[in-house]
Amino acid sequence: MVLVEQSLNGFQFGLLLFLLAAGLTLVFGIMDFVNLAHGSLYMMGAYFAATFTAWTGSFILGVLLALGATLLLGIVLEFVALRHLYGRDHLDQVLATFGLILFFNDAVRLIWGPAGLALPLPAWLTVPVQIIPGVYYPAYRLSIIIVALAVAALLYVVVMRTKIGMLIRAGASNREMIGALGINIKLLFTLVFGLGAALAGLAGLMQAPILTVQIGMGENILILAFVIIVIGGIGSIRGAFLAAIFVGMIDTLGRAFLPDLLRMVLSSAAASTAAPALSSMLIYLLMAIVLVVRPEGLFPAAKR
Protein backbone atom coordinates (compact mmCIF):
# COMPACT_ATOMS: atom_id res chain seq x y z
CA MET A 1 0.00 0.00 0.00
CA VAL A 2 2.87 2.32 0.86
CA LEU A 3 4.42 1.38 -2.44
CA VAL A 4 1.31 2.48 -4.38
CA GLU A 5 1.15 5.76 -2.52
CA GLN A 6 4.86 6.50 -2.94
CA SER A 7 4.75 5.56 -6.63
CA LEU A 8 1.89 8.01 -7.09
CA ASN A 9 3.90 10.65 -5.21
CA GLY A 10 6.84 9.96 -7.52
CA PHE A 11 4.61 10.22 -10.57
CA GLN A 12 3.14 13.48 -9.30
CA PHE A 13 6.61 14.94 -8.59
CA GLY A 14 7.75 13.81 -12.03
CA LEU A 15 4.82 15.62 -13.66
CA LEU A 16 5.69 18.80 -11.78
CA LEU A 17 9.28 18.47 -12.93
CA PHE A 18 8.00 18.01 -16.46
CA LEU A 19 6.12 21.33 -16.36
CA LEU A 20 9.34 23.04 -15.34
CA ALA A 21 11.55 21.15 -17.78
CA ALA A 22 9.14 21.65 -20.70
CA GLY A 23 9.49 25.43 -20.54
CA LEU A 24 13.26 25.16 -20.21
CA THR A 25 13.64 22.78 -23.12
CA LEU A 26 11.20 24.75 -25.35
CA VAL A 27 13.12 27.97 -24.78
CA PHE A 28 16.40 26.21 -25.35
CA GLY A 29 15.26 24.31 -28.40
CA ILE A 30 13.75 27.31 -30.13
CA MET A 31 15.75 30.32 -29.01
CA ASP A 32 18.97 28.42 -28.21
CA PHE A 33 18.81 30.21 -24.88
CA VAL A 34 19.92 28.85 -21.49
CA ASN A 35 17.69 30.32 -18.83
CA LEU A 36 18.91 29.85 -15.25
CA ALA A 37 16.24 32.28 -14.08
CA HIS A 38 13.60 29.68 -14.92
CA GLY A 39 13.72 28.57 -11.29
CA SER A 40 13.01 32.16 -10.21
CA LEU A 41 9.82 32.13 -12.28
CA TYR A 42 8.84 28.93 -10.46
CA MET A 43 9.42 30.74 -7.16
CA MET A 44 7.50 33.81 -8.29
CA GLY A 45 4.54 31.63 -9.29
CA ALA A 46 4.39 30.28 -5.73
CA TYR A 47 4.73 33.73 -4.12
CA PHE A 48 2.09 35.24 -6.42
CA ALA A 49 -0.30 32.39 -5.62
CA ALA A 50 0.19 32.77 -1.86
CA THR A 51 -0.35 36.52 -2.08
CA PHE A 52 -3.33 36.53 -4.41
CA THR A 53 -5.03 33.72 -2.50
CA ALA A 54 -4.69 35.72 0.70
CA TRP A 55 -6.07 38.84 -1.02
CA THR A 56 -9.02 37.29 -2.78
CA GLY A 57 -9.76 34.62 -0.17
CA SER A 58 -10.27 32.10 -2.95
CA PHE A 59 -7.72 29.44 -3.86
CA ILE A 60 -8.91 29.05 -7.46
CA LEU A 61 -9.01 32.79 -8.09
CA GLY A 62 -5.58 33.24 -6.52
CA VAL A 63 -4.09 30.51 -8.66
CA LEU A 64 -5.56 31.93 -11.86
CA LEU A 65 -4.32 35.43 -11.04
CA ALA A 66 -0.88 34.04 -10.19
CA LEU A 67 -0.71 32.23 -13.53
CA GLY A 68 -1.52 35.44 -15.36
CA ALA A 69 1.02 37.37 -13.30
CA THR A 70 3.82 34.87 -14.01
CA LEU A 71 2.98 34.90 -17.71
CA LEU A 72 3.14 38.70 -17.68
CA LEU A 73 6.39 38.69 -15.72
CA GLY A 74 7.95 36.28 -18.21
CA ILE A 75 6.91 38.46 -21.14
CA VAL A 76 8.23 41.63 -19.50
CA LEU A 77 11.50 39.90 -18.61
CA GLU A 78 11.95 38.68 -22.16
CA PHE A 79 11.09 42.09 -23.61
CA VAL A 80 13.32 44.13 -21.30
CA ALA A 81 16.42 42.00 -20.95
CA LEU A 82 16.59 38.51 -22.34
CA ARG A 83 15.84 39.13 -26.02
CA HIS A 84 19.13 41.00 -26.27
CA LEU A 85 20.93 37.80 -25.32
CA TYR A 86 19.67 35.56 -28.13
CA GLY A 87 22.51 34.61 -30.42
CA ARG A 88 25.06 35.38 -27.73
CA ASP A 89 27.43 32.88 -26.21
CA HIS A 90 25.83 30.36 -23.82
CA LEU A 91 28.23 31.56 -21.15
CA ASP A 92 26.88 35.11 -21.48
CA GLN A 93 23.35 33.79 -21.10
CA VAL A 94 24.27 31.74 -18.04
CA LEU A 95 25.91 34.72 -16.36
CA ALA A 96 23.17 37.21 -17.20
CA THR A 97 20.42 34.92 -15.94
CA PHE A 98 22.54 34.12 -12.86
CA GLY A 99 22.43 37.87 -12.20
CA LEU A 100 18.64 37.68 -12.51
CA ILE A 101 18.51 34.92 -9.87
CA LEU A 102 20.44 37.14 -7.45
CA PHE A 103 18.04 39.96 -8.23
CA PHE A 104 14.87 37.92 -7.80
CA ASN A 105 15.98 36.34 -4.53
CA ASP A 106 16.71 39.71 -2.97
CA ALA A 107 13.63 41.33 -4.48
CA VAL A 108 11.48 38.62 -2.87
CA ARG A 109 13.28 39.09 0.45
CA LEU A 110 12.61 42.83 0.23
CA ILE A 111 8.93 42.50 -0.66
CA TRP A 112 7.79 39.42 1.27
CA GLY A 113 10.48 39.24 3.95
CA PRO A 114 12.94 36.45 4.70
CA ALA A 115 10.43 34.09 6.35
CA GLY A 116 8.56 31.69 4.10
CA LEU A 117 4.85 31.90 3.30
CA ALA A 118 2.23 29.21 3.50
CA LEU A 119 -0.40 28.58 0.86
CA PRO A 120 -3.34 26.98 2.68
CA LEU A 121 -5.57 24.61 0.75
CA PRO A 122 -9.34 24.92 0.65
CA ALA A 123 -11.14 22.21 2.65
CA TRP A 124 -12.44 20.34 -0.39
CA LEU A 125 -8.87 19.60 -1.53
CA THR A 126 -7.63 18.21 1.77
CA VAL A 127 -9.85 15.15 2.01
CA PRO A 128 -8.32 11.78 1.16
CA VAL A 129 -9.78 10.01 -1.84
CA GLN A 130 -10.13 6.26 -2.13
CA ILE A 131 -8.40 5.43 -5.42
CA ILE A 132 -8.46 1.64 -5.22
CA PRO A 133 -10.20 -0.28 -2.43
CA GLY A 134 -8.26 0.24 0.76
CA VAL A 135 -5.86 2.83 -0.63
CA TYR A 136 -6.50 6.48 0.13
CA TYR A 137 -4.66 9.31 -1.57
CA PRO A 138 -4.80 13.07 -0.82
CA ALA A 139 -7.21 14.84 -3.15
CA TYR A 140 -4.78 17.68 -3.69
CA ARG A 141 -1.98 15.45 -4.95
CA LEU A 142 -4.48 13.68 -7.16
CA SER A 143 -5.60 17.00 -8.59
CA ILE A 144 -1.97 17.92 -9.32
CA ILE A 145 -1.65 14.73 -11.35
CA ILE A 146 -4.85 15.49 -13.26
CA VAL A 147 -3.97 19.13 -13.95
CA ALA A 148 -0.40 18.34 -14.98
CA LEU A 149 -1.47 15.52 -17.27
CA ALA A 150 -4.06 17.80 -18.85
CA VAL A 151 -1.47 20.51 -19.38
CA ALA A 152 0.98 18.01 -20.85
CA ALA A 153 -1.71 16.78 -23.27
CA LEU A 154 -2.63 20.36 -24.13
CA LEU A 155 1.02 21.17 -24.75
CA TYR A 156 1.28 18.18 -27.06
CA VAL A 157 -1.79 19.24 -29.02
CA VAL A 158 -0.64 22.86 -29.27
CA VAL A 159 2.86 21.99 -30.42
CA MET A 160 1.96 19.14 -32.77
CA ARG A 161 -1.50 20.04 -34.09
CA THR A 162 -1.93 23.80 -34.34
CA LYS A 163 -0.61 26.55 -36.59
CA ILE A 164 1.25 28.21 -33.74
CA GLY A 165 2.80 24.87 -32.81
CA MET A 166 3.89 24.42 -36.40
CA LEU A 167 5.63 27.79 -36.25
CA ILE A 168 7.29 26.83 -32.96
CA ARG A 169 8.61 23.60 -34.44
CA ALA A 170 9.72 25.43 -37.58
CA GLY A 171 11.49 27.97 -35.41
CA ALA A 172 13.28 25.17 -33.63
CA SER A 173 14.63 23.71 -36.84
CA ASN A 174 15.55 26.91 -38.66
CA ARG A 175 15.13 30.32 -37.14
CA GLU A 176 16.35 32.48 -40.01
CA MET A 177 14.22 30.67 -42.56
CA ILE A 178 10.87 31.20 -40.88
CA GLY A 179 11.86 34.84 -40.30
CA ALA A 180 12.54 35.14 -44.01
CA LEU A 181 9.14 33.61 -44.76
CA GLY A 182 7.50 36.59 -43.11
CA ILE A 183 6.76 35.24 -39.64
CA ASN A 184 7.18 37.75 -36.82
CA ILE A 185 9.85 35.78 -35.06
CA LYS A 186 10.32 38.23 -32.21
CA LEU A 187 6.67 37.96 -31.28
CA LEU A 188 6.89 34.17 -31.52
CA PHE A 189 9.88 34.10 -29.19
CA THR A 190 8.16 36.36 -26.66
CA LEU A 191 5.13 34.11 -26.77
CA VAL A 192 7.16 30.93 -26.25
CA PHE A 193 9.05 32.51 -23.38
CA GLY A 194 5.79 33.62 -21.76
CA LEU A 195 4.42 30.10 -22.17
CA GLY A 196 7.53 28.64 -20.52
CA ALA A 197 7.23 31.15 -17.68
CA ALA A 198 3.58 30.28 -17.11
CA LEU A 199 4.43 26.56 -17.01
CA ALA A 200 7.18 27.21 -14.46
CA GLY A 201 4.78 29.36 -12.43
CA LEU A 202 2.15 26.63 -12.56
CA ALA A 203 4.65 24.07 -11.26
CA GLY A 204 5.67 26.44 -8.49
CA LEU A 205 2.19 27.28 -7.30
CA MET A 206 1.06 23.65 -7.40
CA GLN A 207 4.06 22.59 -5.31
CA ALA A 208 3.52 25.51 -2.89
CA PRO A 209 0.83 23.94 -0.62
CA ILE A 210 2.96 20.78 -0.20
CA LEU A 211 6.19 22.56 0.70
CA THR A 212 6.51 26.07 2.08
CA VAL A 213 6.91 29.04 -0.21
CA GLN A 214 10.45 30.28 0.38
CA ILE A 215 13.41 32.06 -1.17
CA GLY A 216 15.67 29.79 -3.18
CA MET A 217 12.94 27.16 -3.65
CA GLY A 218 13.47 27.36 -7.40
CA GLU A 219 17.17 26.63 -7.35
CA ASN A 220 17.28 23.00 -6.28
CA ILE A 221 14.46 22.05 -8.54
CA LEU A 222 16.01 23.98 -11.42
CA ILE A 223 19.08 21.74 -11.26
CA LEU A 224 16.79 18.71 -11.36
CA ALA A 225 15.10 20.20 -14.43
CA PHE A 226 18.51 20.61 -16.05
CA VAL A 227 19.36 17.01 -15.30
CA ILE A 228 16.05 16.02 -16.88
CA ILE A 229 16.59 17.90 -20.11
CA VAL A 230 20.13 16.56 -20.35
CA ILE A 231 18.88 13.00 -19.84
CA GLY A 232 15.95 13.50 -22.19
CA GLY A 233 17.91 15.34 -24.86
CA ILE A 234 17.86 19.13 -25.03
CA GLY A 235 14.97 20.49 -27.08
CA SER A 236 12.92 17.31 -26.94
CA ILE A 237 9.57 17.56 -25.16
CA ARG A 238 8.96 13.83 -25.34
CA GLY A 239 12.38 13.19 -23.83
CA ALA A 240 11.70 15.74 -21.11
CA PHE A 241 8.41 14.02 -20.24
CA LEU A 242 9.86 10.53 -19.92
CA ALA A 243 13.00 11.68 -18.11
CA ALA A 244 10.92 13.81 -15.71
CA ILE A 245 8.72 10.87 -14.70
CA PHE A 246 11.79 8.70 -14.33
CA VAL A 247 13.65 11.23 -12.17
CA GLY A 248 10.56 11.98 -10.08
CA MET A 249 10.08 8.28 -9.38
CA ILE A 250 13.72 7.64 -8.48
CA ASP A 251 13.90 10.68 -6.23
CA THR A 252 10.68 9.91 -4.35
CA LEU A 253 11.09 6.15 -4.07
CA GLY A 254 14.73 6.59 -3.07
CA ARG A 255 13.75 8.97 -0.30
CA ALA A 256 10.94 6.69 0.85
CA PHE A 257 12.65 3.31 0.86
CA LEU A 258 16.41 3.87 1.03
CA PRO A 259 16.47 4.63 4.77
CA ASP A 260 14.92 1.23 5.52
CA LEU A 261 17.20 -0.54 3.08
CA LEU A 262 20.25 1.17 4.54
CA ARG A 263 19.21 0.33 8.07
CA MET A 264 19.85 -3.30 7.27
CA VAL A 265 23.55 -2.55 6.84
CA LEU A 266 24.11 0.68 8.77
CA SER A 267 23.23 2.01 12.19
CA SER A 268 19.86 3.76 12.21
CA ALA A 269 21.26 7.27 12.80
CA ALA A 270 23.83 6.95 10.02
CA ALA A 271 21.19 5.56 7.66
CA SER A 272 18.79 8.43 8.19
CA THR A 273 21.41 11.05 7.27
CA ALA A 274 23.03 9.06 4.47
CA ALA A 275 19.79 8.07 2.74
CA PRO A 276 18.62 11.49 1.49
CA ALA A 277 22.12 12.23 0.19
CA LEU A 278 22.26 8.86 -1.50
CA SER A 279 18.86 9.21 -3.14
CA SER A 280 19.79 12.68 -4.41
CA MET A 281 22.95 11.15 -5.82
CA LEU A 282 21.08 8.36 -7.59
CA ILE A 283 19.72 10.88 -10.08
CA TYR A 284 23.15 12.23 -10.94
CA LEU A 285 24.45 8.70 -11.21
CA LEU A 286 21.66 7.98 -13.67
CA MET A 287 22.63 11.06 -15.64
CA ALA A 288 26.28 10.02 -15.72
CA ILE A 289 25.32 6.61 -17.07
CA VAL A 290 23.07 8.11 -19.74
CA LEU A 291 25.85 10.46 -20.80
CA VAL A 292 28.40 7.71 -21.06
CA VAL A 293 26.08 5.66 -23.24
CA ARG A 294 24.43 8.50 -25.18
CA PRO A 295 26.11 11.91 -24.82
CA GLU A 296 23.23 13.62 -26.66
CA GLY A 297 20.59 12.35 -24.24
CA LEU A 298 18.02 9.62 -24.73
CA PHE A 299 15.82 11.42 -27.24
CA PRO A 300 17.93 14.07 -28.97
CA ALA A 301 15.93 16.64 -30.92
CA ALA A 302 16.47 16.52 -34.67
CA LYS A 303 19.87 17.80 -35.73
CA ARG A 304 19.97 21.33 -37.09
Next chain:
Amino acid sequence: MKLQINTSNVVVALVAAGLLLLPLYSQLTGNIFILTLFTRIIIFALAAASLNLIMGYGGMMSFGHAAYLGIGGYAVGILAFEGIGSGFIQWPVALVASALYALVIGALSLRTRGVYFIMITLAFAQMAYYIASGMSRYGGDDGLTIYKRSNFGGLIDLSNRVQFYYLCLGCLFGGIYLIWRIINSRFGLVVQGIRSNEQRMQAIGYHANRYRLVCFVISGTICGLAGALLANNTDFISPAGMYWTRSGELMVMVVFGGMGSLFGPVIGTIFFLLLEELLSQFTEYWALIMGPLLLLIVLFARGGIMGLLGRFNRG
Protein backbone atom coordinates in the same frame (compact mmCIF):
# COMPACT_ATOMS: atom_id res chain seq x y z
CA MET B 1 56.52 37.16 -24.63
CA LYS B 2 57.91 40.69 -24.83
CA LEU B 3 57.16 42.99 -21.94
CA GLN B 4 55.31 46.07 -23.07
CA ILE B 5 54.32 49.19 -21.21
CA ASN B 6 50.62 49.72 -21.75
CA THR B 7 47.62 50.53 -19.61
CA SER B 8 46.70 46.98 -18.68
CA ASN B 9 50.26 46.04 -17.74
CA VAL B 10 50.61 49.15 -15.60
CA VAL B 11 47.33 48.36 -13.82
CA VAL B 12 48.44 44.76 -13.23
CA ALA B 13 51.80 45.89 -11.83
CA LEU B 14 50.10 48.42 -9.55
CA VAL B 15 47.64 45.81 -8.24
CA ALA B 16 50.44 43.31 -7.62
CA ALA B 17 52.51 45.91 -5.78
CA GLY B 18 49.46 46.95 -3.78
CA LEU B 19 48.81 43.34 -2.74
CA LEU B 20 52.45 42.95 -1.68
CA LEU B 21 52.42 46.11 0.43
CA LEU B 22 48.96 45.66 1.95
CA PRO B 23 50.12 44.09 5.28
CA LEU B 24 52.44 47.09 5.77
CA TYR B 25 49.49 49.46 5.37
CA SER B 26 47.42 47.30 7.71
CA GLN B 27 50.18 47.39 10.36
CA LEU B 28 50.68 51.14 10.07
CA THR B 29 47.00 52.04 10.32
CA GLY B 30 45.99 49.16 12.60
CA ASN B 31 43.29 48.23 10.10
CA ILE B 32 43.04 44.47 10.52
CA PHE B 33 39.75 44.20 8.65
CA ILE B 34 41.34 45.07 5.32
CA LEU B 35 43.94 42.32 5.79
CA THR B 36 41.34 39.61 6.44
CA LEU B 37 39.19 40.91 3.57
CA PHE B 38 42.08 40.74 1.15
CA THR B 39 43.20 37.31 2.37
CA ARG B 40 39.73 36.11 1.33
CA ILE B 41 39.97 37.98 -1.97
CA ILE B 42 43.38 36.45 -2.77
CA ILE B 43 42.13 32.92 -2.09
CA PHE B 44 39.13 33.42 -4.36
CA ALA B 45 41.42 34.98 -6.97
CA LEU B 46 43.43 31.75 -7.00
CA ALA B 47 40.22 29.75 -7.52
CA ALA B 48 39.11 32.13 -10.28
CA ALA B 49 42.53 31.91 -11.95
CA SER B 50 42.25 28.12 -12.01
CA LEU B 51 38.79 28.39 -13.56
CA ASN B 52 40.15 30.84 -16.11
CA LEU B 53 42.70 28.24 -17.23
CA ILE B 54 39.97 25.95 -18.55
CA MET B 55 37.36 28.61 -19.39
CA GLY B 56 39.54 31.23 -21.00
CA TYR B 57 42.22 29.06 -22.57
CA GLY B 58 40.61 25.63 -22.84
CA GLY B 59 37.09 26.73 -23.82
CA MET B 60 35.56 24.47 -21.14
CA MET B 61 32.78 26.29 -19.30
CA SER B 62 32.84 24.53 -15.96
CA PHE B 63 29.89 25.43 -13.74
CA GLY B 64 31.09 23.21 -10.91
CA HIS B 65 34.29 24.72 -9.58
CA ALA B 66 32.88 25.21 -6.09
CA ALA B 67 33.19 21.43 -5.65
CA TYR B 68 36.99 21.68 -5.59
CA LEU B 69 36.86 24.41 -2.97
CA GLY B 70 34.79 22.03 -0.90
CA ILE B 71 36.96 18.97 -1.52
CA GLY B 72 40.17 20.82 -0.68
CA GLY B 73 38.51 22.27 2.39
CA TYR B 74 36.99 19.00 3.59
CA ALA B 75 40.36 17.24 3.15
CA VAL B 76 41.85 19.70 5.63
CA GLY B 77 38.81 19.66 7.90
CA ILE B 78 38.32 15.89 8.04
CA LEU B 79 42.01 15.16 8.64
CA ALA B 80 42.10 17.81 11.38
CA PHE B 81 38.97 16.28 12.91
CA GLU B 82 40.59 12.84 12.89
CA GLY B 83 43.63 14.23 14.67
CA ILE B 84 46.03 14.61 11.76
CA GLY B 85 47.01 18.27 12.01
CA SER B 86 50.14 18.30 9.87
CA GLY B 87 49.85 20.45 6.77
CA PHE B 88 52.42 18.22 5.10
CA ILE B 89 49.76 15.50 5.07
CA GLN B 90 46.61 17.62 4.82
CA TRP B 91 47.58 19.68 1.81
CA PRO B 92 48.87 16.88 -0.44
CA VAL B 93 45.69 14.94 0.38
CA ALA B 94 43.62 18.00 -0.58
CA LEU B 95 45.44 18.30 -3.90
CA VAL B 96 45.28 14.59 -4.72
CA ALA B 97 41.59 14.34 -3.79
CA SER B 98 40.73 17.33 -6.02
CA ALA B 99 42.80 15.90 -8.86
CA LEU B 100 41.10 12.50 -8.61
CA TYR B 101 37.64 14.07 -8.52
CA ALA B 102 38.55 16.22 -11.53
CA LEU B 103 39.82 13.14 -13.37
CA VAL B 104 36.57 11.21 -12.91
CA ILE B 105 34.25 14.16 -13.53
CA GLY B 106 36.33 15.35 -16.45
CA ALA B 107 36.45 11.95 -18.14
CA LEU B 108 32.63 11.78 -17.99
CA SER B 109 31.81 15.42 -18.71
CA LEU B 110 34.24 15.86 -21.59
CA ARG B 111 32.15 13.47 -23.64
CA THR B 112 29.80 16.40 -24.05
CA ARG B 113 30.16 19.89 -25.48
CA GLY B 114 28.78 23.36 -25.03
CA VAL B 115 25.72 23.80 -22.91
CA TYR B 116 25.63 20.09 -22.02
CA PHE B 117 29.08 20.49 -20.50
CA ILE B 118 27.95 23.48 -18.44
CA MET B 119 25.02 21.52 -17.04
CA ILE B 120 26.94 18.30 -16.42
CA THR B 121 29.66 19.98 -14.41
CA LEU B 122 26.93 21.80 -12.50
CA ALA B 123 25.10 18.57 -11.78
CA PHE B 124 28.23 16.76 -10.60
CA ALA B 125 29.12 19.62 -8.30
CA GLN B 126 25.63 19.37 -6.81
CA MET B 127 26.25 15.68 -6.29
CA ALA B 128 29.41 16.52 -4.34
CA TYR B 129 27.33 19.01 -2.37
CA TYR B 130 24.84 16.28 -1.42
CA ILE B 131 27.64 13.90 -0.44
CA ALA B 132 29.03 16.59 1.87
CA SER B 133 25.60 17.17 3.45
CA GLY B 134 25.23 13.43 3.95
CA MET B 135 28.44 13.03 5.96
CA SER B 136 26.86 12.90 9.41
CA ARG B 137 30.17 12.21 11.15
CA TYR B 138 31.55 15.48 9.81
CA GLY B 139 28.64 17.73 10.69
CA GLY B 140 26.40 17.06 7.67
CA ASP B 141 24.50 20.20 6.72
CA ASP B 142 25.82 22.16 9.68
CA GLY B 143 29.43 21.88 8.61
CA LEU B 144 32.61 21.22 10.50
CA THR B 145 34.59 23.62 12.68
CA ILE B 146 38.35 23.40 12.26
CA TYR B 147 39.85 24.04 15.70
CA LYS B 148 43.47 24.06 14.60
CA ARG B 149 44.85 25.39 11.36
CA SER B 150 47.22 23.23 9.33
CA ASN B 151 50.49 22.77 11.17
CA PHE B 152 53.67 23.25 9.13
CA GLY B 153 56.10 22.71 12.00
CA GLY B 154 58.25 25.75 12.60
CA LEU B 155 58.21 26.64 8.90
CA ILE B 156 55.23 28.97 8.90
CA ASP B 157 52.50 29.80 11.40
CA LEU B 158 49.08 29.92 9.71
CA SER B 159 47.47 31.52 12.76
CA ASN B 160 49.61 34.58 12.24
CA ARG B 161 47.55 36.90 10.03
CA VAL B 162 50.46 38.40 8.13
CA GLN B 163 52.23 35.10 7.55
CA PHE B 164 49.00 33.52 6.35
CA TYR B 165 48.36 36.47 4.04
CA TYR B 166 51.77 36.10 2.44
CA LEU B 167 51.31 32.34 2.13
CA CYS B 168 48.04 32.92 0.22
CA LEU B 169 49.64 35.62 -1.91
CA GLY B 170 52.57 33.30 -2.63
CA CYS B 171 50.12 30.57 -3.71
CA LEU B 172 48.30 33.06 -5.96
CA PHE B 173 51.46 34.33 -7.64
CA GLY B 174 52.79 30.78 -7.89
CA GLY B 175 49.51 29.62 -9.41
CA ILE B 176 49.49 32.43 -11.96
CA TYR B 177 53.14 31.75 -12.84
CA LEU B 178 52.28 28.08 -13.35
CA ILE B 179 49.31 28.98 -15.55
CA TRP B 180 51.51 31.39 -17.52
CA ARG B 181 54.06 28.63 -18.08
CA ILE B 182 51.31 26.20 -19.09
CA ILE B 183 49.63 28.44 -21.65
CA ASN B 184 52.95 29.25 -23.28
CA SER B 185 54.13 25.65 -23.37
CA ARG B 186 53.58 23.27 -26.24
CA PHE B 187 50.85 21.59 -24.20
CA GLY B 188 49.09 24.91 -23.59
CA LEU B 189 49.26 25.87 -27.24
CA VAL B 190 47.67 22.56 -28.20
CA VAL B 191 44.86 23.14 -25.70
CA GLN B 192 44.25 26.62 -27.09
CA GLY B 193 44.39 25.21 -30.60
CA ILE B 194 41.70 22.69 -29.66
CA ARG B 195 39.54 25.51 -28.33
CA SER B 196 39.80 27.35 -31.66
CA ASN B 197 39.39 24.40 -33.97
CA GLU B 198 39.00 20.93 -32.55
CA GLN B 199 38.58 19.15 -35.88
CA ARG B 200 41.76 20.58 -37.30
CA MET B 201 43.77 19.65 -34.22
CA GLN B 202 42.34 16.13 -34.36
CA ALA B 203 43.28 15.94 -38.02
CA ILE B 204 46.87 16.97 -37.24
CA GLY B 205 46.92 14.04 -34.87
CA TYR B 206 46.30 15.43 -31.41
CA HIS B 207 43.99 13.48 -29.14
CA ALA B 208 41.80 16.46 -28.22
CA ASN B 209 40.03 14.98 -25.21
CA ARG B 210 43.23 13.79 -23.54
CA TYR B 211 44.67 17.29 -23.69
CA ARG B 212 41.42 18.73 -22.44
CA LEU B 213 41.26 16.26 -19.58
CA VAL B 214 44.81 17.00 -18.40
CA CYS B 215 44.04 20.72 -18.47
CA PHE B 216 40.79 20.10 -16.55
CA VAL B 217 42.63 18.12 -13.87
CA ILE B 218 45.33 20.80 -13.46
CA SER B 219 42.64 23.43 -13.03
CA GLY B 220 40.79 21.34 -10.45
CA THR B 221 43.97 20.70 -8.49
CA ILE B 222 44.84 24.40 -8.27
CA CYS B 223 41.29 25.10 -7.14
CA GLY B 224 41.65 22.36 -4.50
CA LEU B 225 44.63 24.26 -3.12
CA ALA B 226 42.43 27.36 -2.91
CA GLY B 227 39.93 25.21 -0.99
CA ALA B 228 42.58 24.15 1.54
CA LEU B 229 43.54 27.81 2.02
CA LEU B 230 39.91 28.87 2.37
CA ALA B 231 39.19 26.26 5.04
CA ASN B 232 42.21 27.51 7.01
CA ASN B 233 41.06 31.07 6.55
CA THR B 234 37.52 30.57 7.83
CA ASP B 235 38.39 27.78 10.33
CA PHE B 236 35.18 26.20 9.12
CA ILE B 237 33.93 24.10 6.23
CA SER B 238 30.33 23.38 5.28
CA PRO B 239 28.35 22.17 2.29
CA ALA B 240 26.94 25.70 1.88
CA GLY B 241 30.32 26.76 0.50
CA MET B 242 29.97 24.17 -2.27
CA TYR B 243 26.50 25.25 -3.37
CA TRP B 244 26.14 25.95 -7.07
CA THR B 245 25.77 29.70 -6.58
CA ARG B 246 29.41 29.69 -5.43
CA SER B 247 30.40 28.17 -8.80
CA GLY B 248 28.39 30.91 -10.48
CA GLU B 249 30.19 33.56 -8.46
CA LEU B 250 33.56 32.16 -9.54
CA MET B 251 32.45 32.38 -13.18
CA VAL B 252 31.33 35.95 -12.59
CA MET B 253 34.74 36.84 -11.14
CA VAL B 254 36.50 35.44 -14.20
CA VAL B 255 34.21 37.22 -16.63
CA PHE B 256 34.31 40.52 -14.71
CA GLY B 257 38.08 40.56 -14.98
CA GLY B 258 38.30 39.29 -18.51
CA MET B 259 38.25 35.67 -19.64
CA GLY B 260 41.45 34.41 -21.21
CA SER B 261 43.56 37.15 -19.68
CA LEU B 262 46.25 35.93 -17.31
CA PHE B 263 45.74 38.48 -14.55
CA GLY B 264 42.08 39.20 -15.36
CA PRO B 265 40.59 36.84 -12.74
CA VAL B 266 42.56 38.61 -9.99
CA ILE B 267 41.23 42.01 -11.04
CA GLY B 268 37.74 40.54 -11.45
CA THR B 269 37.79 38.95 -8.00
CA ILE B 270 38.98 42.15 -6.34
CA PHE B 271 36.26 44.07 -8.16
CA PHE B 272 33.48 41.56 -7.36
CA LEU B 273 34.27 41.01 -3.68
CA LEU B 274 35.00 44.70 -2.96
CA LEU B 275 31.77 45.67 -4.65
CA GLU B 276 29.89 43.05 -2.64
CA GLU B 277 31.49 44.39 0.55
CA LEU B 278 30.68 48.00 -0.31
CA LEU B 279 27.11 47.29 -1.39
CA SER B 280 26.40 45.20 1.69
CA GLN B 281 27.55 48.06 3.91
CA PHE B 282 25.23 50.36 2.03
CA THR B 283 22.22 48.06 1.91
CA GLU B 284 21.22 44.61 3.12
CA TYR B 285 19.83 43.90 -0.33
CA TRP B 286 23.10 44.17 -2.23
CA ALA B 287 22.11 41.56 -4.80
CA LEU B 288 19.33 43.89 -6.01
CA ILE B 289 22.14 46.01 -7.48
CA MET B 290 24.69 43.29 -8.20
CA GLY B 291 22.27 41.18 -10.25
CA PRO B 292 21.26 43.82 -12.79
CA LEU B 293 24.86 45.09 -12.87
CA LEU B 294 25.97 41.64 -13.92
CA LEU B 295 23.35 41.65 -16.67
CA LEU B 296 24.60 45.04 -17.89
CA ILE B 297 28.25 43.94 -17.88
CA VAL B 298 27.39 40.87 -19.91
CA LEU B 299 25.36 42.97 -22.35
CA PHE B 300 27.71 45.91 -22.79
CA ALA B 301 31.22 45.17 -21.51
CA ARG B 302 32.45 42.06 -23.26
CA GLY B 303 36.00 41.11 -22.36
CA GLY B 304 35.59 42.42 -18.82
CA ILE B 305 37.81 44.98 -17.16
CA MET B 306 40.97 43.82 -18.92
CA GLY B 307 39.10 44.07 -22.21
CA LEU B 308 38.12 47.67 -21.39
CA LEU B 309 41.71 48.52 -20.48
CA GLY B 310 42.91 46.99 -23.74
CA ARG B 311 40.40 49.06 -25.71
CA PHE B 312 41.57 52.18 -23.88
CA ASN B 313 45.08 51.28 -24.89
CA ARG B 314 44.36 50.99 -28.57
CA GLY B 315 42.85 54.44 -28.24
